[in-house]
Amino acid sequence: MLISLNWLRELVEVTLPPEQLATVLTIAGFEVENIEDRRSQADGVVVGRVLECERHPNADKLSVCQVDLGGENPSTIVCGASNVKGGIFVAVAPPKTYLPAIDLKIKSAKLRGVKSEGMICSLAELGLEKNSEGIHIFDNAELTPGQDVRPLLGLDDVILDLTSTANRADALSMVGVAREVSALTGAPVRMPEAPQTNIPVKKELKVQGVNEGACPTYIGTMVEGLQIAPSPDWLKFRLQGAGVRPINNVVDVTNYILLEWGQPLHAFDREKLQKLAGGKSLSIGVRFAQPEESLQTLDGQTRKLTEQNVLIVANDKPVALAGVMGGEETEVDGETQNIVLEAALFDPVAIRRSSRAQGLRTEASARYERGVNQAELDWACRRAIALLSELANGTPTAQGIADARPPQKDWTRSIPLRLTRIRQILGQVQRGEGVGELEAAEVEKILVALGCQLNSTKPSPNLEWTVEVPPYRARDLEREIDLIEEVARLYGYDRFCDTLPSKSEPGSLPLNRQLINRIRAAFRGVGLTEVVLYSLVKPEMAQIEIANPLLSEYSALRPELLPGLIDAFAYNWTQGNGALNAFEIGRIFHKKDKFTEMDAIAGIFGGDRASQGRWVTGGKGEPLAWYEAKGLLEAVFESLGITVEYRPDKGDARLHPGRTAALWLEGKRLGTFGQLHPQLRRDRDFPNAVYAFNLSADLLLDVLAQQAKIIFSPYSTYPALERDLAFFAPVEVTVGEFTRAIQKVGQPLLATIELFDRYQGQNVPEGQRSLAFSLSYRTRDRTLTDEEVEPVHQKIRSALIEQFQVTLRS
Template sequence: MRISLNWLRELVDLTMTPTQLADTLTMAGFEVEDIEDRRTWADGVVVGKIVEIQPHPNADKLRVCTVDVGAASPLNIVCGASNARADIYVPVATVGTYLPAVELKIKPAKLRGVPSAGMICSLAELGLAKESAGIHIFELENPQLGSDARSLLGLDDVILDLTSTANRADALSMVGVAREVAALTGATLRLPEVGSVSIPEGSAGLNVRISERQACPAYIGTVIEKVKIAPSPAWLQQRLQAAGVRPINNVVDVTNYILLEWGQPLHAFDRDRLQQIAGGDTLTIGVRFANGGESLKTLDGQTRTLQPQNLLITANDKPVALAGVMGGEETEVYQGTENLVLEAALFDPVAIRRSARSQNLRTEASGRYERGVNQAELAVACQRAIALLTQFASGTPVAQEVADTRPDPSAWMRSIELRLDRINQVLGPVELGDATGEIQPEDVQRILTALGCEVSLVTGEGRQGSPNSQSPIPNSQSPVWMVKVPPYRYRDLEREIDLIEEIARLYGYDNFCDTLPDKTEPGYLSSDQMLTRKLREALRGAGLTEVMHYSYSVAKTEDDREVAIANPMFAEYSSLRTELVSALINAFQYNLEQGNGSLNAFEIGRVFWREEDGLIEADSVAGIIGGDPTQGTWTRGGALQPMTWFEAKGVLESLFARLGMPVEYQPDRRDPRLHPGRTASLWLQGDRLGTFGQLHPQMRQQRGLPDAVYVFEMDLDVVLDYLDRDENLIPVFKPFSTFPGANRDLALFASTKISVAEIKRAIASAGGALLESVELFDEYRGQNVPEGQRSLALRLVYRASDRTLTDEDVEPVHQKIREALVEKFSVSLRS
């Protein structure tokens, strides 16, 4: 909100400079984003009078003005404004004046051969308007010529651009800011004089009927007749302009003025237009929610299709305004308006927020209603507006109808118990000169009283002192107060901790001690964090790129393990994800569609699911691999080569080798998204680690993916539990053997139901210490291989660390392996 210091000085005794006030407000939680010193806009501009005006001898559109500025001799100024004439008072920028609005310094000049010593200014040249049709004319009688024109233009002011937090609705008004400044500085507060206007009894054909009492707890409708639409007084226009509001006419300007002064939005309807829309002899103002198919043309000229959440003001049940947001164009005040219906109402913040958001419309009024308007001063603001309309528009109030369903006013004064012990426990020590100490009871009472609270001291026996009591407090016990919150802070101050925050604000954050704890130690990563970083490095080392997705997914009706979100942002984010693979597949497809090629990526994130015991969450790591693994296709004439199962498995094997994880593979068919014959479950020393497999051909075709795409997903907790074991945390160096190894090949026919992993385990068990490694290097199915079997060829490497092995050392072990395979799997040995 833009705060005029001239206006503020009328409400509170202010002796601070603008910079000091800005610093004080900022430290108290009201950020001052800008200080606009208008005094610099027209420094050197004086009041002048055009004494004589003559045509320019060399230009049809220019005229030569003789201007009296109170000097010994009048100025000769060439002017091109069409509204320039003799005997008017105008602002004159004298030689040497700098006008920052147009970045112009006034110098003596010749215009088409005629000397000109100054410039007669328009409002645009003075920075008070974006455009001006001509020079500005003062509507004054016998002003002092040559006097400073800034006070007449409202340019003797400084504007603070103030930003308040969402909980401080009271700070969106001049009265609210004045109360805050008075509390911060201890200055005297002077509220505006409301004025008293008598309103005759009787309805004058006006009724008020509220259908939605929760959305509109109070509504005051006032009929004002015989108004005369005219420009507002200059001082009122200047205050509106300083606040960034464009003056329109005296009626609309008064409603905007009350909005800025008290923070209470008002709206003025043209009564005759209301009656015309309503029809009939009587007029009933109503408040209800919109029905389907209704529309309303608002003041911004847009015809809006109304939604069920739009709260409406109606005339005989016909929509005439968006309640608390914007009025209707058909009932707006215009130049011919003679009679008014002035609306002053309270609306529910939630109802206004929903209504404004559904229309994508936010106004000064809706912004205040959304934060919560001070309900205790509704009648005060209404009375103030009526008095101003009577004064400036010559209106006569003839009737007033009130619909008020609010609770008793005593309910607006919330009482909160406040303990000094709790204050000092939360806020800690403060600086008291050269020493440190605690906030004193008298400081607490002074601050809360300055905020408008009623403070009563509660003694140990439960007796209460007088409001705002300053009586001595016994040292034998810590004082406790009962604090009554003023109505304008009702929505903000709800608990004891809110009062403690206010004490800290007004006491001054810079008065609190900022000592560090006696013992500190540097931060460090936990074991899980370090191991997760190690896992990330290994995944990147395997050639995968890390990606991150939202923790949301599309709801699947067939998945009863899914956790639905009560208020999703979008339909695509209506539930929490139960796995990571789906998002990776979508990312892979998106990259292909964008021409970025295949995405080899991984993600580490949290997954969520529902079980009988309740909601469960865990961390998971998943990845996707696909596309041509080679760089460049020129050797194959541009043809892409799909990644094979063994190449994809090799990526995982390199990951497991980096981490030292002995992972085993077992056939698996549980995931319908994966190829039933090319999917394996991953096992780590008896614990299920996860799944690895190729995408199902049907899914690949539907998504337009390459011939072979592979995914994996692993339980991160299983990985971390293994890596966190003592024997795995610290690697043990094993010296390389200086003696050569002995290679033996083993060929056999084995059933297709027997996995290579099972055969390798049997070989390792029988081979003992001499067997160094076992690798499969060939598999064949087809001609000359018995049906239901396959031909496997494995290379076994034997090595000893203390000698070169001979055939006598190797053959017995090799024979033992052969016999074990025949006995356990009934294989047919070929070599």
């Protein structure tokens, strides 16, 4: 919220410089993001009176003016504005004046042969408008040439850009900020006057049919005999300082009350309202929208309403989007003479839903969403009526009220507060060169400054109070800890001692997080980049839809990671960024008998294995071969210290049926690894040989957690004896099955098994293939002899013949 320092000083006596006040507010939790010193926009600019105005002798569109600036002799100024003439008061920037709005330092110069000593300014050149058609002319004929123009244009002010936390609805008003400054500085608050009015109840205006759940209170006031005109300067300056564009005296009053009290108001043109409602007698109500209803709002848009929209209706005809924006058909304009003034309380949740349903957020809805103070509704309404009477000569003639607020005694809240608890939570404070504890008198002073009333319920040393919270803080202060927070905030966080815990222990990551980091490092170590993709997908791709999606395209929870990686690969490829070699560790969601979620790991890689140095291959890329891709994944498993079994798999239609393997770990399925199906590759225009994998993070973490205890096992320093084993084997038997059988029989002397040759074709029996393995035998305590190795090797040969009916070749 933009805070005018001049306006603030009328409500509370602020003697601090703007920078120091900003520091005090920021420390107290109200961050001041920017300080705009408007005084610099026209520093040195003075009032000038144009004595004479003649056409420039050498330019048709320029005028030569003699301007009285309060000195002994008038100044000659060349002006190009079409509205300059003799006898007017204008804003003049003399030589050496700097105008920051247009980044220009004024100098004496010759324009078409005539010397010009200064510049007559427009409002755009002073930073008050974006575009100006001509110079600014003052209406006041009693000005003195040479006087400072800043007070005349509202530029003698400093604006603080203040940001409040979401729980401080009261801080979205000048009165609320003034109360806060008063509590911080001790200066008294001067509340604006709101005289009592006795307005009769007439049949021409009734308030009935109000939905109490959405609108606890509605006050409609008929004000007649208004004279629409521009607002006085003081009102314009305050609105402009707050970033609001002045319109006319009636609309400006409603905006002024919004800024002053945080209470949104709305003015309906009574005649337009009666015409739309179909009669002179008006019945104002509040209800939810019905299907197929629409409303044209003040921004000129015709909005299709939903059942979440709260409406203001006149004789059941929609006239405004309650708490958000009025209707265009009943807006106040230059012809308006009579209005119906709305002052209401709306339910924060109902307004938030209504605003979101239309994608429309306004200054009014922002305040209603946080909660408007119910105790000050009548005060704000009376204040607005008084200003309408003063500035527009309006007369209140009738009023209708529907009020479902609780009794006034329930507008406040009583909270018990213990001095011992305050000291326990906040600790010691700095006092001079020493430290001490908060005193009861200091606590009482702070809470009284916030508008609370305290009654002692227990004497010292275990002093306790019953704290009665004022209505404007009832939404924020609900528990004892809230009061303790207020004590700390106003006492000053910087005045509390920095105390470390008496028993401190070094921090460490939990085992699960350590293992995840280890997995990440393993994948990064083989050249894959970690990515984080959206967990929301299209509804047709998932089982679980969310109830309140931000976008219809992302309205469901993903059941797997691989589709997102395929899309990311496609995007990078089409953008000319090459193949995306990446992995993701993320959460996936399923719905069977109940909703479940689990962690998963997936990756995708491929493309040219030699993206650099293509001169070796004649400038052509070489796709990654199956065993190279498998080796990359094997390198990850090896770095993690696990052994994974590969079995043929055809369950995933996105993967090549002949180049896909199911991954098994300790008898449980870990996931799938394979090459993308050629049809998918062609449809997405992918390069040759793209590979992908899906892994269960839960299973992998369980196995790694069991192996978390590292036991050092020394490797053998003795040489190995190597033997080759070649045979014809049935095609349907996988290499993995042979490897497991060899390893089982060859223990404990068999150290490693490596397949080094595979052949299928000429001289090989039909339905079989030739396989050749290299077996290494080793022990840790000695060099093995042929007599020790030969029986084990022969045992392996016999086991293969017996289990798989192989034909030995060596």
